[in-house]
Amino acid sequence: MIRNMLVLVAIMAVSSLLLGFSYELTLPRITAVEKEKFLDSLKEIFPSADDYSETGEDHYEVISSGSAIGRAVAVSRWGFSSEIRLLIGFDRSMKLKGVRVLSHGETPGIGSKIAEPGFLSQFSGSSSFDAITGATVSSTAVIDAVKEAINETTD
Amino acid sequence: MKQLINGIWKKNPVFFLMLGLCPTLAVTNSVENAMWMAVATVFVLVGSSTVISAVRSLVPDEVRIPSFIVIIATLVTVANLLMKAYLPEMADRLGIYLMLIVVNCIVLGRALAFAYKNPVWDSFLDALGMGIGFSLALLIISSIREIASSGTWFGIMVNPLGGFAIFALPPGALLVMGLVLGFNNRNKGDA
Numbered sequence: 611m612i613r614n615m616l617v618l619v620a621i622m623a624v625s626s627l628l629l630g631f632s633y634e635l636t637l638p639r640i641t642a643v644e645k646e647k648f649l650d651s652l653k654e655i656f657p658s659a660d661d662y663s664e665t666g667e668d669h670y671e672v673i674s675s676g677s678a679i680g681r682a683v684a685v686s687r688w689g690f691s692s693e694i695r696l697l698i699g700f701d702r703s704m705k706l707k708g709v710r711v712l713s714h715g716e717t718p719g720i721g722s723k724i725a726e727p728g729f730l731s732q733f734s735g736s737s738s739f740d741a742i743t744g745a746t747v748s749s750t751a752v753i754d755a756v757k758e759a760i761n762e763t764t765d
Numbered sequence: 766m767k768q769l770i771n772g773i774w775k776k777n778p779v780f781f782l783m784l785g786l787c788p789t790l791a792v793t794n795s796v797e798n799a800m801w802m803a804v805a806t807v808f809v810l811v812g813s814s815t816v817i818s819a820v821r822s823l824v825p826d827e828v829r830i831p832s833f834i835v836i837i838a839t840l841v842t843v844a845n846l847l848m849k850a851y852l853p854e855m856a857d858r859l860g861i862y863l864m865l866i867v868v869n870c871i872v873l874g875r876a877l878a879f880a881y882k883n884p885v886w887d888s889f890l891d892a893l894g895m896g897i898g899f900s901l902a903l904l905i906i907s908s909i910r911e912i913a914s915s916g917t918w919f920g921i922m923v924n925p926l927g928g929f930a931i932f933a934l935p936p937g938a939l940l941v942m943g944l945v946l947g948f949n950n951r952n953k954g955d956a
């Protein structure tokens with residue numbers, strides 16, 4: 611009995627050490643990669659962006675050459691079959707600049723159309739949005755999230 | 766040496782032992798995805814079998830399963846961290862299936878059936894053979910699926926007559942796997 615416990619504890623100890631070591635070793639690279647990926651998403655909405663700062667939970671200030679050019683907010687909403695993560699960008703006058711899908715697991719070929727420019731291009735300028743035929747749940751989830759974000763910024 | 770060769774075809778884990786079918790279906794929509802998944806799986810397979818065989822005299826029978834699972838999960842987490850750091854796009858594309866190597870039946874299966882009862886070198890070879898066999902199975906199925914669905918192989922256009930999207934989706938995966946399995950086992954008679 612004691613032997614069982616000792617063996618398990620020993621295995622856990624060695625594993626924890628190995629895991630901790632690997633985590634520390636890869637942490638700098640992983641954070642750099644995450645930051646780069648997020649910046650790439652921001653660049654899709656703000657082409658001149660080269661940096662960003664976090665101003666609150668999921669709220670970001672977009673920076674270009676040292677000066678702020680807009681705000682962005684990351685929201686999550688459940689779509690048809692997955693949680694959809696969106697990046698919604700506003701320019702300095704708090705007008706909707708663009709929307710990008712950061713991640714989703716919607717049905718390939720159907721709900722996945724929410725990530726395509728054909729659907730996302732309507733989110734800059736206009737104030738009424740159309741859903742995707744045949745992908746109602748996925749697209750209205752995105753539209754609702756965007757409307758919510760607009761309301762939040764105009765408060 | 767025989768140990769190594771066996772796992773590659775005669776006792777191929779996917780086609781004949783019927784293990785590890787879930788990742789085989791999930792990541793074979795493109796050859797590139799399948800190959801990196803194979804690399805990660807071989808890493809875990811060989812690592813875990815070797816370590817487990819090395820400590821087999823120290824681990825009592827009653828706690829062997831939790832012990833093995835901790836060892837396997839640790840190796841998978843390390844593989845996941847390494848992939849996220851150095852191949853982030855591939856890590857995104859493999860997604861959850863990378864972590865699911867923990868429950869890949871080939872890994873725990875070989876650990877229990879072989880590594881726990883055999884010397885380190887034999888276990889290493891067995892795991893390597895199984896790993897190569899798994900990679901081979903993934904290569905065959907992903908090649909068929911990618912060439913049929915997007916017409917490419919590893920991203921290179923080879924079949925302009927492709928475009929059968931079903932092969933990129935789960936039903937297509939099952940169809941291809943079934944056909945390949947049937948083809949491989951056609952001489953088995955009524956086993």
